[in-house]
Amino acid sequence: MVDFHKKISYQRQTKPTKDLPNDSYSLIRYFESDRGRILNSAAIRRLQQKTQVFPLERNAVVRSRLTHSLEVQQVGRYIVKEIYQRLSNNHQLIAYGLEDLAVIVESLVEMACLMHDIGNPPFGHFGEIAINNWFNNKLGVEGSTQYTALSYQPEQLQLNALRRKIRQDLCNFDGNAQAIRLVQSILKLNLTYSQIACILKYTKPAYWFEPIADKYRYLMKKPGYYLSEEPFVKTLMTTLDMVPFHRYPLTYIVEAADDISYCIADLEDAVEKRIFTVDQLYQYLWQEWGQVKKGDLFDSVIKAAYQSAMNNENRGMVVDQFFMYLRVNTINSLVPHAAERFIENIESVYAGSFNQALLEDRDAECRLLEIFKRVAIKYIFNHDSIEIIELQGYRIISGLLDIYSPLLQMPSRDFLKLIKKDSHSDYMIETRLFHKLPEKHRQAYLNAIDELNIYDLEFDIWEFYYRARLIQDYISGMTDHFAYDEYRKLMVCD
Numbered sequence: 001m002v003d004f005h006k007k008i009s010y011q012r013q014t015k016p017t018k019d020l021p022n023d024s025y026s027l028i029r030y031f032e033s034d035r036g037r038i039l040n041s042a043a044i045r046r047l048q049q050k051t052q053v054f055p056l057e058r059n060a061v062v063r064s065r066l067t068h069s070l071e072v073q074q075v076g077r078y079i080v081k082e083i084y085q086r087l088s089n090n091h092q093l094i095a096y097g098l099e100d101l102a103v104i105v106e107s108l109v110e111m112a113c114l115m116h117d118i119g120n121p122p123f124g125h126f127g128e129i130a131i132n133n134w135f136n137n138k139l140g141v142e143g144s145t146q147y148t149a150l151s152y153q154p155e156q157l158q159l160n161a162l163r164r165k166i167r168q169d170l171c172n173f174d175g176n177a178q179a180i181r182l183v184q185s186i187l188k189l190n191l192t193y194s195q196i197a198c199i200l201k202y203t204k205p206a207y208w209f210e211p212i213a214d215k216y217r218y219l220m221k222k223p224g225y226y227l228s229e230e231p232f233v234k235t236l237m238t239t240l241d242m243v244p245f246h247r248y249p250l251t252y253i254v255e256a257a258d259d260i261s262y263c264i265a266d267l268e269d270a271v272e273k274r275i276f277t278v279d280q281l282y283q284y285l286w287q288e289w290g291q292v293k294k295g296d297l298f299d300s301v302i303k304a305a306y307q308s309a310m311n312n313e314n315r316g317m318v319v320d321q322f323f324m325y326l327r328v329n330t331i332n333s334l335v336p337h338a339a340e341r342f343i344e345n346i347e348s349v350y351a352g353s354f355n356q357a358l359l360e361d362r363d364a365e366c367r368l369l370e371i372f373k374r375v376a377i378k379y380i381f382n383h384d385s386i387e388i389i390e391l392q393g394y395r396i397i398s399g400l401l402d403i404y405s406p407l408l409q410m411p412s413r414d415f416l417k418l419i420k421k422d423s424h425s426d427y428m429i430e431t432r433l434f435h436k437l438p439e440k441h442r443q444a445y446l447n448a449i450d451e452l453n454i455y456d457l458e459f460d461i462w463e464f465y466y467r468a469r470l471i472q473d474y475i476s477g478m479t480d481h482f483a484y485d486e487y488r489k490l491m492v493c494d
């Protein structure tokens with residue numbers, strides 16, 4: 001039975017000592033507190049210097065991850081309002097347990113939209129690939145790693161199984177999994193379970209190496225969390241009445257808002273960057289759509305926007321006008337569609353078993369989204385100017401990992417001594433590298449190590465795991481420019 005009250009929990013991992021009131025205003029205040037924690041976090045501020053599509057961009061009109069996230073927030077809020085309006089018209093709010101939750105649902109979705117990209121490394125997908133290729137090269141080949149803690153030993157069946165799992169986890173760095181780690185283990189924002197559940201986009205643990213059942217094909221498409229956050233994610237799922245590998249219902253809304261926002265934004269940025277003109281873009285979109293019929297979505301969304309812009313008296317404003325109309329028309333078509341899909345599939349969306357995105361079907365609205373994405377793939381992401389910077393980004397991240405790799409070579413006892421004493425006389429280079437690591441990241445490592453038993457046979461394996469996470473945390477937490485400057489400095493390029 002669909003009852004959204006079961007999905008809204010104001011519980012946080014670290015609980016206050018006294019019982020909290022749960023009258024309706026107190027509930028709203030708990031989620032207002034989430035808003036404050038998120039908006040004031042360094043992770044949100046860092047989004048202003050992270051790439052959306054164009055790495056190392058200095059033109060402030062072109063979107064950063066922060067400006068993109070603000071747009072996603074607006075679309076997410078609009079989808080929630082549409083869902084509420086439709087359910088209210090059909091007198092279904094009470095039946096689904098949503099009647100008194102409008103403010104909270106809106107806030108949860110808005111804040112998740114704002115946070116959805118916080119775990120992305122510098123240079124976006126290329127940063128991810130660089131981290132994963134690097135770790136694959138160092139740890140990937142079965143049993144033959146240079147890091148002793150993870151190398152297979154004869155007759156250690158159980159320990160070898162753990163080594164394999166950890167190796168897999170470290171070779172599957174992902175922006176979404178990193179977002180969970182960032183809010184929970186590094187920044188320790190102690191958000192409500194509901195708020196964090198909204199950004200648990202995929203439900204596959206990063207260490208997963210078994211085949212994926214068809215019913216989870218989409219839900220487990222990519223890693224959603226790491227081994228390090230698994231105990232937390234399990235508690236979160238139990239608290240929110242979630243079945244393993246299922247999603248939290250509001251996550252579908254966040255995902256749809258992201259899909260709607262970036263498809264047009266990327267095209268607008270490309271025009272700003274002079275990759276193509278509005279006229280060329282119009283032709284490309286037309287080619288992808290194929291035959292246009294009067295009143296179809298190409299006609300009413302794209303052609304209408306183009307004609308309105310061209311008919312505008314002020315010729316200097318064509319680009320701005322075209323994108324304004326295109327955005328308004330697209331949002332007015334896709335947002336109601338996303339809301340309808342949410343309601344049509346409310347049972348499986350509520351259960352989190354709905355195994356696709358809301359905007360993924362054969363309807364014309366999704367075809368529209370599809371052609372925006374296809375044009376971006378064909379004409380933007382392949383563009384020379386982007387590919388060159390992406391290759392540089394790849395080199396920068398791989399190079400930074402090489403520079404910091406001596407820290408991974410140290411035996412665990414020596415690394416522990418270094419972190420406790422802040423220096424180690426036998427490791428002069430490592431000491432200096434270590435000094436560059438931010439306090440928050442070190443603390444996350446130390447908290448994890450405090451939970452381990454040094455006499456346990458697994459100690460060295462886990463210690464190495466958290467040390468590798470520490471390096472990934474540091475490098476993935478950099479902004480594009482910081483990574484670039486840091487690489488140049490350490491490679492002595494100036």
Ligand SMILES: Nc1nc2c(ncn2[C@H]2C[C@H](O)[C@@H](COP(=O)(O)OP(=O)(O)OP(=O)(O)O)O2)c(=O)[nH]1
Binds near residue numbers: 052054201262266
């Ligand atoms: N420069 C560049 N940008 C890309 C490429 N592929 C996608 N993008 C852009 C398009 C969007 O603005 C943004 C997000 O696109 P994706 O859906 O591929 O990544 P996202 O991280 O949201 O997917 P995920 O959360 O992993 O499901 O990245 C690429 O190959 N190069």
Ligand SMILES: [Mg+2]
Binds near residue numbers: 116117
């Ligand atoms: Mg994403």
